[in-house]
Amino acid sequence: MPPINVLITPANITSVNYGDTLVLSAEAIGVTDDIKINWIVEGTGFTTRVSDNGKECYITSTADGSATVTVQLVDSDGEVITDAEGNSISDKVTVSS
Numbered sequence: 772m773p774p775i776n777v778l779i780t781p782a783n784i785t786s787v788n789y790g791d792t793l794v795l796s797a798e799a800i801g802v803t804d805d806i807k808i809n810w811i812v813e814g815t816g817f818t819t820r821v822s823d824n825g826k827e828c829y830i831t832s833t834a835d836g837s838a839t840v841t842v843q844l845v846d847s848d849g850e851v852i853t854d855a856e857g858n859s860i861s862d863k864v865t866v867s868s
Contacts, residue, residue, distance in 0.1 A: 787832040797842040814838025832868035
């Protein structure tokens with residue numbers, strides 16, 4: 772079984788113009804169907820919406836600000852999946868407007 776991982780794409784966009792929406796996608800690698808993607812957005816200047824399947828996060832700039840967007844994998848009980856060292860399996864990007 773390949774190692775479990777999750778990646779956000781596009782990872783190279785760091786700025787969103789006022790009123791524009793950035794669509795971030797998460798790809799879970801090496802997971803079973805019971806593993807879900809959890810999005811966490813911390814910061815100001817953005818509104819967010821997650822797609823029904825949990826694989827996309829729509830981030831719309833509403834004011835000047837900055838936000839860190841983190842995606843992590845959780846099990847069917849909502850517990851964060853960790854690697855052998857106890858670190859959450861996650862990825863993050865920071866965007867500004």
